[in-house]
Amino acid sequence: MNYFKPFNSYIELEKMKLNPEGDIIIRKLSDMVNVFQDKEAVKEVLKENPIIYKVYNVQIPEESGHLQHCISIVYPGKIGNEYYMTKGHFHKIKETSEIYLTLKGKGKLVMQTPDQKVRVLDMEEGNISYIPPYWAHRTVNIGDEPLIFFGVYRGDAGHNYGIIEEKGMAVIIIEEGDKTVIKNNLAY
Amino acid sequence: MNYFKPFNSYIELEKMKLNPEGDIIIRKLSDMVNVFQDKEAVKEVLKENPIIYKVYNVQIPEESGHLQHCISIVYPGKIGNEYYMTKGHFHKIKETSEIYLTLKGKGKLVMQTPDQKVRVLDMEEGNISYIPPYWAHRTVNIGDEPLIFFGVYRGDAGHNYGIIEEKGMAVIIIEEGDKTVIKNNLAY
Numbered sequence: 001m002n003y004f005k006p007f008n009s010y011i012e013l014e015k016m017k018l019n020p021e022g023d024i025i026i027r028k029l030s031d032m033v034n035v036f037q038d039k040e041a042v043k044e045v046l047k048e049n050p051i052i053y054k055v056y057n058v059q060i061p062e063e064s065g066h067l068q069h070c071i072s073i074v075y076p077g078k079i080g081n082e083y084y085m086t087k088g089h090f091h092k093i094k095e096t097s098e099i100y101l102t103l104k105g106k107g108k109l110v111m112q113t114p115d116q117k118v119r120v121l122d123m124e125e126g127n128i129s130y131i132p133p134y135w136a137h138r139t140v141n142i143g144d145e146p147l148i149f150f151g152v153y154r155g156d157a158g159h160n161y162g163i164i165e166e167k168g169m170a171v172i173i174i175e176e177g178d179k180t181v182i183k184n185n186l187a188y
Numbered sequence: 189m190n191y192f193k194p195f196n197s198y199i200e201l202e203k204m205k206l207n208p209e210g211d212i213i214i215r216k217l218s219d220m221v222n223v224f225q226d227k228e229a230v231k232e233v234l235k236e237n238p239i240i241y242k243v244y245n246v247q248i249p250e251e252s253g254h255l256q257h258c259i260s261i262v263y264p265g266k267i268g269n270e271y272y273m274t275k276g277h278f279h280k281i282k283e284t285s286e287i288y289l290t291l292k293g294k295g296k297l298v299m300q301t302p303d304q305k306v307r308v309l310d311m312e313e314g315n316i317s318y319i320p321p322y323w324a325h326r327t328v329n330i331g332d333e334p335l336i337f338f339g340v341y342r343g344d345a346g347h348n349y350g351i352i353e354e355k356g357m358a359v360i361i362i363e364e365g366d367k368t369v370i371k372n373n374l375a376y
Contacts, residue, residue, distance in 0.1 A: 004320035006299050006307045011289075011314040018316075058318065064252065065283035065321040067340065095253035099340055101199075101289065111194050119194045126199040128206075128338070130246065132192035133253040150316070152255065152287055152340045 004066075009058050011071060013103060016146060018056035018071045025055040029079070032087050034165060037172060037187060038080025045079055052077075052084045066155030073148050074107065074141040081174045088138030088169060090114075092158025095133040101150040102127045106143030108173050108180070111135040118170050120182055123149060136164055140173040142180045192254075197246050199259060201291060204334060206244035206259045213243040217267070220275050222353060225360060225375060226268025233267055240265075240272045254343030261336050262295065262329040269362045276326030276357060278302075280346025283321040289338040290315045294331030296361050296368070299323040306358050308370055311337060324352055328361040330368045 010019040028049050029042070036042050053074040060066050077084045088110070091098070100109060100123065107123035113134055121129045123139065131137045141147040172185045198207040216237050217230065224230050241262040248254045265272045276298070279286070288297065288311065295311035301322055309317050311327065319325045329335040360373045 001301075001303065001322075003301050003305065003322055006297075006309055006320055006323060007318055008309050009316040009318070011316065013314065058316070060318070065281075065285060065342070067285045067287050067318075067342070069287055069316060069318070093253075097253060097255045097343075099255050099257055101338060109194075113189075113191050115189065117191065121194055121196050126201065128197040128199065128246070128257060130195055130197070130248070130255075130257070132194055134189075134191055135194060150289060154253070154255070154342065155285075 004061070011103065011150070013148065016073050016148060021056055022059050023057040025057065027052050027087065035085065035087060035168070036079040036082050038082060041080035050077065051075060053086050060155055062156050062158070064154060064156045067152055068155055068157065069150070069152045071148065071150055072139065073146050074139055075146055076141050076144050078175060081176065083140045083142050083173055083175065085140040085173070086138050087161055088136055088164045090136045090160040090163070091153065092160050093156060096154045096157035097133050098131040098137060098151060098153040100129040100131065103148045103150060105141060105145050105147035107147040108140045108142055110138045110140060110169055110171060110173065112169050116170050120171070123147065136169065138169060142173065192249070199291070201336065204261050204336060206246070209244055210247050211245040213245065215240050215275065223273065223275060223356070224267040224270050226270060229268035238265065239263060241274050248343055250344050250346070252342060252344045255340055256343055256345065257338070257340045259336065259338055260327070261334050262327055263334055264329050264332050266363060269364065271328045271330050271361055271363065273328040273361070274326050275349055276324055276352045278324045278348040278351070279341065280348050281344060284342045284345040285321050286319040286325060286339060286341040288317040288319070291336045291338060293329060293333050293335035295335040296328040296330055298326045298328060298357055298359060298361065300357050304358050308359070311335065324357065326357060330361065
């Protein structure tokens with residue numbers, strides 16, 4: 001039998017990268033204009049079109065016996081009063097879970113079921129966040145340094161961005177005064 | 189629908205524990221006397237019967253959409269010239285993989301297929317080790333501080349200790365002079 005061979009990937013935390021880099025996803029503001037609420041602010045910040053986040057994906061077969069894994073970096077910043085965040089997604093195979101281990105920075109993990117129950121967990125170094133089957137998930141950087149975390153999910157789980165890309169999630173994470181607050185998404 | 193709820197677990201690296209602790213497995217030398225080669229040394233060290241390793245398992249349903257995860261601590265030490273290690277296992281569902289992220293310490297990850305191909309990877313802080321489907325796996329602490337790592341595997345993967353408990357693995361990791369060497373297991 002021809003076995004898939006074991007190998008190491010190395011987290012270079014200071015350089016904020018994975019080695020080898022694997023498949024890199026880079027999301028700039030132009031890739032996610034619908035995600036943020038303040039359309040005037042989006043228009044303004046689009047002139048610079050900053051990178052919002054990056055994902056280094058280890059190359060693994062998309063099969064249920066395998067485990068996808070990646071390092072994600074959400075940069076610090078805000079569009080209006082709304083923090084930089086990932087696009088957010090369900091898994092294509094909805095009944096699959098995901099695990100995040102936060103390595104650096106400070107964030108919120110926003111999760112939502114298909115019938116719109118919402119949970120928000122804190123992300124800080126050493127926190128293991130369990131995203132069970134069926135919960136959509138998005139990460140938000142609420143700090144002033146990059147939020148870096150390790151993610152693992154089933155090999156065949158896949159991504160479904162559709163519904164969240166169209167409608168967003170039921171809550172938004174914003175800065176009010178110097179506080180981080182969770183508010184209902186009025187546009188939802 | 190009744191969704192399984194998201195939650196955090198916290199790695200307390202200084203205290204070498206998970207919070208909440210979950211299901212703790214503690215393996216003392218008396219739980220794994222057959223693992224080590226030097227039977228005289230085993231007999232001697234059994235008088236003290238030290239803890240060889242500990243695993244903090246987060247409590248997760250044993251279903252294929254879920255992900256088991258745990259923090260393992262292999263203590264530093266030797267039985268004769270053979271380093272402390274875990275018992276080692278295949279998964280009950282052999283075609284499931286596992287991922288280790290080393291958090292602290294220095295180790296070797298010994299892997300073996302059912303037809304006895306062997307691979308050994310280095311474990312050091314920031315190393316992500318991918319143990320693909322079908323490979324049995326054992327971790328060996330070759331340093332002088334605890335080896336601590338985070339592990340993730342499919343919810344229903346299960347453990348099969350049988351064959352390795354009986355026969356060991358095809359290689360052993362020992363100290364010779366002040367060097368760590370990988371040798372064929374003559375008792376295999």
